[in-house]
Amino acid sequence: MTNRLSAREILDKLVSFPTVSHDTNLPLIDWAEAYLGSHGIATYRHPHETAPDKAAMFAHAGPDVAGAVVLSGHTDVVPVEGQPWSTDPFEVVEKDGLLFGRGTCDMKGFDALAIWAMVEAHYAGVRRPLQIALSYDEEIGCTGAPPLIESMNKVLPKGSAVIVGEPSMMGAVTGHKGGTGFHVHVRGFEVHSSIMHTGANAIMYGAKLIEWANEMNAENMAGQPGELDAVFEPPWTTVHVGMIEGGTAHNITALDCRFGLDFRFVPGDSSEDWTARARAKAAEIEAEMQAVVPETYIEMKEFFGVPALKPEEDGEAEGLVRRLTGDNAARVVSYGTEGGHFQNAGYSTVICGPGDIAQAHQPDEFLSVAQFEAGQAFMEKLIEMLKG
Numbered sequence: 001m002t003n004r005l006s007a008r009e010i011l012d013k014l015v016s017f018p019t020v021s022h023d024t025n026l027p028l029i030d031w032a033e034a035y036l037g038s039h040g041i042a043t044y045r046h047p048h049e050t051a052p053d054k055a056a057m058f059a060h061a062g063p064d065v066a067g068a069v070v071l072s073g074h075t076d077v078v079p080v081e082g083q084p085w086s087t088d089p090f091e092v093v094e095k096d097g098l099l100f101g102r103g104t105c106d107m108k109g110f111d112a113l114a115i116w117a118m119v120e121a122h123y124a125g126v127r128r129p130l131q132i133a134l135s136y137d138e139e140i141g142c143t144g145a146p147p148l149i150e151s152m153n154k155v156l157p158k159g160s161a162v163i164v165g166e167p168s169m170m171g172a173v174t175g176h177k178g179g180t181g182f183h184v185h186v187r188g189f190e191v192h193s194s195i196m197h198t199g200a201n202a203i204m205y206g207a208k209l210i211e212w213a214n215e216m217n218a219e220n221m222a223g224q225p226g227e228l229d230a231v232f233e234p235p236w237t238t239v240h241v242g243m244i245e246g247g248t249a250h251n252i253t254a255l256d257c258r259f260g261l262d263f264r265f266v267p268g269d270s271s272e273d274w275t276a277r278a279r280a281k282a283a284e285i286e287a288e289m290q291a292v293v294p295e296t297y298i299e300m301k302e303f304f305g306v307p308a309l310k311p312e313e314d315g316e317a318e319g320l321v322r323r324l325t326g327d328n329a330a331r332v333v334s335y336g337t338e339g340g341h342f343q344n345a346g347y348s349t350v351i352c353g354p355g356d357i358a359q360a361h362q363p364d365e366f367l368s369v370a371q372f373e374a375g376q377a378f379m380e381k382l383i384e385m386l387k388g
């Protein structure tokens with residue numbers, strides 16, 4: 001495999017691998033490694049810590065020096081089950097200027113451009129290096145990025161500016177909220193409701209924690225947004241309960257109540273701080289329950305945590321994308337990305353990728369040919385810049 005593929009041919013190849021988050025992504029990683037390797041680019045693999053059928057990969061093109069521009073993408077896609085697709089989701093089908101297929105928009109379009117750009121940069125003899133980082137498990141809580149970044153930093157000269165290619169219509173996106181979600185389990189004690197004072201109703205104690213969420217939302221809304229936070233809509237941290245279940249019958253105090261408790265943080269707030277506050281409130285409610293029935297408890301299990309991407313002052317990555325795209329609009333988004341993880345690891349980070357987030361995760365997901373071409377033009381300019 002020494003032929004040089006077009007970006008479009010690479011996209012066709014990537015979409016053909018059904019890398020849904022709960023399935024393997026190894027065929028895609030194998031292929032990308034073999035393709036880059038066939039052009040003389042050394043690649044590195046980071047195996048998943050617990051799932052042997054998943055891996056991340058990264059590579060470096062150009063001189064062996066620090067300061068690379070890093071192209072960051074995820075290889076996993078969301079499921080297609082239950083979605084009415086008019087075409088085979090794992091084949092790129094072009095129709096009326098649109099490229100249909102699962103992941104064309106989110107985000108194999110960018111992945112394809114990044115792989116293409118690595119080969120171009122390699123042959124162009126860039127003076128400033130280009131790196132690629134392809135992760136797993138982004139769609140299930142951005143959990144693949146931290147081990148990938150750690151692994152990269154052990155092997156490659158450290159890059160300085162990261163472009164996360166989530167769909168932004170090739171505009172510069174400089175910030176997003178962070179998120180943390182908990183599965184809450186309140187374990188109560190069952191008695192006949194006529195003597196409820198001797199039991200512990202898990203639903204009614206759980207409701208106290210939910211009411212705390214309401215209070216926090218009202219308090220946050222009434223507060224003055226910080227300078228970093230004012231650009232978000234809404235410009236405050238929100239706490240949300242979207243699912244709840246519990247109870248056995250109307251005349252039994254509920255033994256169990258389970259619900260989700262999700263935070264979306266503005267950059268000025270920290271996940272640690274809000275997590276601590278939620279846990280403190282749960283502990284307070286738990287103490288009340290245990291005063292009645294000692295074996296009751298409240299358990300909070302974190303099931304995802306995505307750090308916010310904070311808009312940077314004179315950020316290098318932002319400056320670079322603005323120079324290459326001419327886009328000067330201030331823009332933040334409401335979806336989470338791996339960008340916050342890179343930023344926390346010391347990289348200047350910006351989001352810029354082809355396609356509209358509105359098409360992500362949809363049946364008949366598509367990326368327009370025009371956006372894909374705009375993405376390729378961006379990569380060409382980037383390589384010119386790296387040639388210095």
Ligand SMILES: [Zn+2]
Pocket residue numbers: 074106107138166
């Ligand atoms: Zn994505």
